[in-house]
Amino acid sequence: MIQKVHELSKVFQLEVLVVDDSSMMLSLAKRILESKYKVSLAQSGEECLIAAKLHSPKLILLDVTMKGMDGFNVLRLLKNNESTSSIPVILMTSDEHSETEIRGLHEGAVDFITKPFNPEILLQRVQNTIELSLLQKNLQFEVDKQAEKIKSFASQLMQACSSLVDAKDHYTRGHSVRVAKYSREIARRLGRSSQNLEDIYSMGLLHDIGKLIVEKSIIRKNSRLTDEEYTNIKEHTIAGYNFLKSISELPGLAIGARWHHEHFDGTGYPDGLKGPQIPEDARIIAIADAYDAMTSKRAYTQIRPQAEVRAEIIRCRGTHFDPAVTDILVQMIDEDKDYKMNEDGWNESLVESQPESK
Template identity: 45%
Template sequence: MIPQIIVVDDDPIILKGAWNTLTGAGLKVVALKSGKALLEHTKDNPEPDLILMDISMPEMDGFEVIKELKKSDSGWKDVPVIFLTANEDEDAETKGLSLGAMDFIRKPFVASVLVLRVKHAVELVRLQRDLESMVYEKTRENENLFIHVVESLADAIDAKDNYTNGHSGRVAIYSKEIAKKYGYDEKRQEKIFMMGLLHDVGKIGVPDEVINKPGRLVDEEFARIKKHPSIGGKILGNIQEMPELAAGAKWHHERYDGKGYPQGLSGDDIPEEARIIAVADAYDAMTSNRSYRGALPQEVVRSEIEKGKGSQFDPKFADIMLKMIDEDKEYHMRDNPCDS
């Protein structure tokens, strides 16, 4: 189905430019000149996939419009909104996000960037909705089928990275083993296994050329990589049947000392499952070939885990991983994690 985008802006030049750009990219576009026109449009028309809306408009600004949309009892309250703005006002951005906006795009926009941002946004929203529907239906039918669906999705995420095939599966297995050794019951072990499988789901929103870039990332590229936990948390956050799934995706890059991202949580404020996944993720990252280096020797991996105790990692989970490494005399765990 061709995505439908609504563009709302009182500037006819911006409106025409956005319409030409997006229709030229094969998208269906409705152009509206005001927030009031948008609210009127909602009464007799189906919801679009995405709304691009200016903030500064006469009569009703973008903030007022999004408030009205969120009050609606129709499906329009769930339509994602990206604000268009010519200002670099952090307060305005904070306010927009707090009101439920998905993102901001600066004006004047670059045509190619606008198309990419819109397509990524639509892809993320559809993935979130598909996941929510799929999980609800499949969990009711058969929990085993749900696990297979999650594994397939994890494989799809891993496929974005040419160098980390199987990464999500290995992290899931290491996380489950750490949880088992820590004393989780079988049900909690299965939950953390699924959290590990989906911990990198947010990478669906990161361009392939950034993920697969050989060599060091520039600051702007690294900033895009750092968005994947928040994206993953947003994608998984509406799966009501397993709300904990979002925790692994959103917080696996937090550090025990509070210097991680996206929120700078520290210590026990980081969900326990995310602290476990963080250790498992780091181990697999070091023991796998990456675009910028080969797998590290086992003694280097052990040293890095040891060095990260209390700073990057929760010490108790780092100690469990260190014991697993010490028991892996031949350095086989990275190739056969199921045997760990």
């Protein structure tokens, strides 16, 4: 890798910006460096800041004791500007006091060169610094690329798991995706961050993962469940929690799975939590889950009319459902004039017409 970086500097003539108020020092530095690098010059701090933004050099050699704006002030401004903050800076100084070096390193310099400098040492320091900088940027690129692959894999895995749950009953196919979409839209209207919208979508996808332990005959039963069967199906919340709680990077997955059947008045399961004791994400998923149950064809029920669904949601405001979350869902229902919210593609088209979240 180092050899590749070295070859790159030869082929593309990487640029070095030299900043000094001495014409003699600028000329000397240019003669030493121009055999390997494209060299640009600046005689003041102001010229340096302009040149750094325009040319984005791979390295800046910056004199400390210049007239007007000194090197420390220039360094601070470079590091505080997003467009120049990543450019490595080597400070040049005739001051051999350690305090000067400590201050420069604290301000963000990567190295020091004492004037008058040895040509071979200058060239080697510049080369080493540029190579290290390019290696670090390449490493960060590879890390970002691998992180994106992992994120994509995780997303695909969650989609596959949600499909596996839905496959236990063909009547509920797509249920997890719809709950995820409704939850994300409710959260968006509550002003959640973009990252939180991704998180709650994932929670919605896997909220029913615990149903994998429930017998298919119970899930597909089209008549009233016995007390034993109902107890069995309620266990999916604990099973889902136990399955997901070890995923430390996204603890909300387990939260959504465990508490999406809690009721705002404390009459839900598995823990009988009440009001704000229930995590807000679980409160959102709970109402999204209930909405989809009423607007989807199931083994035991048909799709209910929109007006009836709306009335039921309002009836359960403050008992089953968080009032604030209920009001958001009612707003969404009222905007859904053609009763299309439970169809594929709804979320994308609706979100486009709504203001961005904070």
